[in-house]
Amino acid sequence: MIVSSIIMPILTGLTTAMLIFLVASGLTLIFGSLKILNFAHGVFYMLGAYFSFQVVSTFAASPAGFWIGLIVAPLGVAIVGGLIEFFIIRRAYKREHIDQLLLTYSLVLIIGDVTRFLWGVEYKSMSRPEGLDATISVFGAPLASYYLLILFLAPTIALGLHLMLKKTKIGWMIRAATFNYEMASALGINVPRLFLVIFMVGSWLGGLGGALYAPLGSIVYFMHTQVLLESFLVMVIGGVGSFWGAFVGAILFGLLNSFGFQYFPQFSMFFAFVLMAVILVIRPWGLLGQPEG
Amino acid sequence: MKQIIARLESLGFAWWGILILLLALLPLYMSETYVSLFSEILIMALFAMSLNILIGYLGMISFGHAGYFGLGAYSTAILMTKTSISWILAMASAPVVAALGGVVFGFFCVRLTRIYFAMLTFALAQIIYTIAFQWESLTGGDNGIVGVTFPDFLYETNNAYYFILIIVSVCAFFLFLIVNSPFGSTLRAIRENPERAEFVGIKIKAFQLIGFIVAAVFAGIAGALFTFYNGSIFPDYLLWTRSTEALIMCILGGMFFFSGPAVGALVVQWLGTVLSRHTIYWPFILGLTLLLLVLFLRGGIVGFLTEGYSKIKARYHL
Amino acid sequence: MLLNVESLCKSFGGVTAVMDVSLSVEKGDLRSIIGPNGAGKTTLFNLLTGHISVDSGNIYFKDRKITKLQPHSIARIGIGRSFQRISIFPRLSVFENVHVGILSRERKSYKMLWPARRMVRTETLEILEAIGLAHQAGNLAATLPHGDQKRLELGITLALGPELLLLDEPTAGMSPEERFSIIELIGNLVKERGLTLLFTEHDMDIVFSISERVTVLHQGKVIAEGSPDEIRTNPEVQSVYLGEAEWETTLT
Numbered sequence A: 001m002i003v004s005s006i007i008m009p010i011l012t013g014l015t016t017a018m019l020i021f022l023v024a025s026g027l028t029l030i031f032g033s034l035k036i037l038n039f040a041h042g043v044f045y046m047l048g049a050y051f052s053f054q055v056v057s058t059f060a061a062s063p064a065g066f067w068i069g070l071i072v073a074p075l076g077v078a079i080v081g082g083l084i085e086f087f088i089i090r091r092a093y094k095r096e097h098i099d100q101l102l103l104t105y106s107l108v109l110i111i112g113d114v115t116r117f118l119w120g121v122e123y124k125s126m127s128r129p130e131g132l133d134a135t136i137s138v139f140g141a142p143l144a145s146y147y148l149l150i151l152f153l154a155p156t157i158a159l160g161l162h163l164m165l166k167k168t169k170i171g172w173m174i175r176a177a178t179f180n181y182e183m184a185s186a187l188g189i190n191v192p193r194l195f196l197v198i199f200m201v202g203s204w205l206g207g208l209g210g211a212l213y214a215p216l217g218s219i220v221y222f223m224h225t226q227v228l229l230e231s232f233l234v235m236v237i238g239g240v241g242s243f244w245g246a247f248v249g250a251i252l253f254g255l256l257n258s259f260g261f262q263y264f265p266q267f268s269m270f271f272a273f274v275l276m277a278v279i280l281v282i283r284p285w286g287l288l289g290q291p292e293g
Numbered sequence B: 001m002k003q004i005i006a007r008l009e010s011l012g013f014a015w016w017g018i019l020i021l022l023l024a025l026l027p028l029y030m031s032e033t034y035v036s037l038f039s040e041i042l043i044m045a046l047f048a049m050s051l052n053i054l055i056g057y058l059g060m061i062s063f064g065h066a067g068y069f070g071l072g073a074y075s076t077a078i079l080m081t082k083t084s085i086s087w088i089l090a091m092a093s094a095p096v097v098a099a100l101g102g103v104v105f106g107f108f109c110v111r112l113t114r115i116y117f118a119m120l121t122f123a124l125a126q127i128i129y130t131i132a133f134q135w136e137s138l139t140g141g142d143n144g145i146v147g148v149t150f151p152d153f154l155y156e157t158n159n160a161y162y163f164i165l166i167i168v169s170v171c172a173f174f175l176f177l178i179v180n181s182p183f184g185s186t187l188r189a190i191r192e193n194p195e196r197a198e199f200v201g202i203k204i205k206a207f208q209l210i211g212f213i214v215a216a217v218f219a220g221i222a223g224a225l226f227t228f229y230n231g232s233i234f235p236d237y238l239l240w241t242r243s244t245e246a247l248i249m250c251i252l253g254g255m256f257f258f259s260g261p262a263v264g265a266l267v268v269q270w271l272g273t274v275l276s277r278h279t280i281y282w283p284f285i286l287g288l289t290l291l292l293l294v295l296f297l298r299g300g301i302v303g304f305l306t307e308g309y310s311k312i313k314a315r316y317h318l
Numbered sequence C: 001m002l003l004n005v006e007s008l009c010k011s012f013g014g015v016t017a018v019m020d021v022s023l024s025v026e027k028g029d030l031r032s033i034i035g036p037n038g039a040g041k042t043t044l045f046n047l048l049t050g051h052i053s054v055d056s057g058n059i060y061f062k063d064r065k066i067t068k069l070q071p072h073s074i075a076r077i078g079i080g081r082s083f084q085r086i087s088i089f090p091r092l093s094v095f096e097n098v099h100v101g102i103l104s105r106e107r108k109s110y111k112m113l114w115p116a117r118r119m120v121r122t123e124t125l126e127i128l129e130a131i132g133l134a135h136q137a138g139n140l141a142a143t144l145p146h147g148d149q150k151r152l153e154l155g156i157t158l159a160l161g162p163e164l165l166l167l168d169e170p171t172a173g174m175s176p177e178e179r180f181s182i183i184e185l186i187g188n189l190v191k192e193r194g195l196t197l198l199f200t201e202h203d204m205d206i207v208f209s210i211s212e213r214v215t216v217l218h219q220g221k222v223i224a225e226g227s228p229d230e231i232r233t234n235p236e237v238q239s240v241y242l243g244e245a246e247w248e249t250t251l252t
Helices: A002-034 A041-058 A065-087 A097-119 A145-167 A169-179 A181-186 A191-216 A224-238 A243-263 A268-282 B002-011 B014-029 B032-057 B066-082 B087-109 B114-134 B159-179 B182-192 B194-198 B204-230 B240-253 B260-278 B282-296 B300-315 C041-048 C071-076 C094-105 C121-130 C146-159 C176-193 C204-210 C228-232 C235-240 C244-251
Strands: A135-138 A141-144 C003-012 C015-025 C030-034 C056-061 C079-082 C164-168 C196-200 C213-218 C221-226
Touching (some): A002 A041, A002 A145, A041 A097, A097 B114, A145 A169, A145 A191, A145 A243, A224 A243, A268 B114, B014 B032, B014 B159, B032 B159, B032 B260, B066 B114, B087 B114, B087 B204, B159 B204, B182 B194, B194 B204, B240 B260, B240 B282, B240 B300, C003 C041, C015 C041, C015 C056, C030 C041, C030 C204, C041 C196, C176 C196, C204 C228
Antiparallel strands (some): A135 A141
């Protein structure tokens, strides 16, 4: 009883949380420094999944396919992100917010359809890699061993990013730009190039989330909507621009979702949105974010 | 030539009358499919015009406008199917319920600045959507409400179309009055420079809230008309993607012009219907159009035409 | 006494912006506030107009305590303000820029069902004439040259019929001819309408040509106050302005 009603939801909740954390951290990174709400972020997740699927299909014979995909797919997404930033988003920095939102939304429509064109409308799926396709027992609950990869990899990446932000020069530059664009420029930081890097890192994170998700469920050309909704939610709850906020928010969301699903199966998203609305009303900058100005 | 042009320009307001006349004559010359299409266009035009109060006149981006459309649509549908209230009252409930929604949600929304405002409108609309989706006993849940039937006379020949045309025209007339009134000027001043507006004695939050309510009311009426036209309503119509559709209509048509949203609605609905028959990649075309518009043609179609018109006049010294 | 400021204090984080500033302005005064950058002039104005809250101290306007009032209320009781960086309504026409202010003054802003254009036309045109922009009435404010935009902002400031004008660096960013042109305009408006003027400035020529009394701020404190001549020869003021040589050049 305990196992199924407590341990299982915790495990599934945390796994969902980790995937969403990856996407949300990218979203919040981009919003925090570039001040752009990237509607196309869900698309990065989707592309990560599709790219991974593609790599695995190409290397169908070899068991290494998945691992190659795990490296290549997020990089591919990062390149897409870089191209988007360079050719499109760049023109919008000085514009009003509505322009930026509309630009990223237009990308959602465009890339969504390009995806549909390239891979068709059927649901795609991918099997788990050899070595991680077993079910093991954690505290008495059955857990797909693949989940361990996610539960291990995501926090490691989080830690890695955290260290990068705090300790490296690039991390310092990102934090400076987040704080104040003009000041960062005055300090000699090549802000346009920095923004390109930030956008690429953000999209890489989203792509990684998608690549990790790929063996777990179906891949389809409209999956980005749900992901965007969820990562957006998490970003608001955790705090815009806050990396650890995304982590905390994702965990809250994951657990809320899995436990909510158990007790009120129909209402889980409802509670999440109510939480989001409440936070926006009382504390718009989220649990761990900073108020503007 | 100059005098003719000046004469035509001074007609100003009368051009709208001519437009309505043309629309009224439409069913006499066009097939049923077109009449149907234009009924939809009129409803979406009203929806887009209501949203433009927020984005064009107040400069506040809302992603949740479909919520008020839904409040109006559902209140009409629910009253028609679950009570024996007359259809007139059922439709009249739409703006009232939408207004209530506007008051409650607007109160919280206007306290936030631009981006957070947009986020909250989004969250609240999603909440309305999930309620419509989950509260099966009231809203029929995923299956929506079907079989909403109005009195027979409204379905005869083109009466449905005329009914919609009349209501939309009346609403457009009121919206026209509102945007050209002192209230409208004040909204635009708030959009341009809130700090300065405040220092000419304007209570910004109050005006934003009232603008929010006005926008909600007309969205609700559009919703009621939709229930009438469709005979049904589903939660789908409250999704945030519907809100963004209306947003695109406003931008495409030109959000700084009164006629902009209507033009946008015409183009998007028409192209959408026509193109959907030939290709499934309509979203791609819409997305590409939006992209090009935002990057190169900020004033939208109406802006482009207006500027072109001025340039031609200057060129030929008219 | 039109405006009476008592011991205003304001800090941001740990930084004191305004420290124990007191000042009183009589009706009809032409008063300027000068001081190096960062002296707290704009902060002081923001405190007076309610844009930021006061830590301690009080502000009285016509013997009424206005310390805690919101900007929109302060605008209505007779204080008009212009901002350091041009603050107009760019995408509204020149006419509408002033028009919206007068509509607000007449409490007509809420009217939704009547055309705005026909209301308060004469009053709007009167102000446009006074600032010399009547011929530009139909043009978009954003298309105006810098100097005209400053004039327009003056017009907006006058829309509510203020008794006290708070002008924050009215000649900032202008060429020398533009400067004197606008100062002349301000002078005329003040005389014609019996207004009281309190303004901040960097240009010493302007300060000495138009003000009757000068207050000097440095690091948030009032360090001197007096007639232009007194201030000109005040040693403390001289030292504050980055050495005597610079001070000398500002006097020529």
